[in-house]
Amino acid sequence: MEDDDASTIFGAVHNPVYRANEVAVPGGARSHFEGPSDNESGRERQLVQERVAFKTKSQIEILDDGFKWRKYGKKMVKSSPNPRNYYKCSVDGCPVKKRVERDRDDPGYVITTYEGVHTHKSNS
DNA sequence: CGGATTTGACCTGCGC
């Protein structure tokens, strides 16, 4: 069924920039399940969230996939001499977050990590 | 005018 392309998660399928050179990566959805402790020490946090990472060959990190993203933070991680950018969907009802980071081995590549699924339709 | 963007500071969690 999902023989379409990775854009399935994005919902947007009219973006050449993505299929132009995407190098699949992740194992799809990462189910984070709390097994042992039947009780979170005091605070219940979010549970399973869809996490998808994509490596795109691009010099810019602002890849427009059809959604509107608002940068809400920048941080430098030790794993990479480059700063990591945090984006969030500016659409109401869209708890989706995007994390963009430059590849440490391939400065010409960008790692885009999507967290969550779009609840609104990007395709009018 | 509205929305978006930027940097810094702050907070939390975990490790040792």
Add this chain to the structure above:
DNA sequence: GCGCAGGTCAAATCCG
């Protein structure tokens, strides 16, 4: 107990 890492939010500013 403290430090570190990572992540998030807020205020100010700029652009269209």
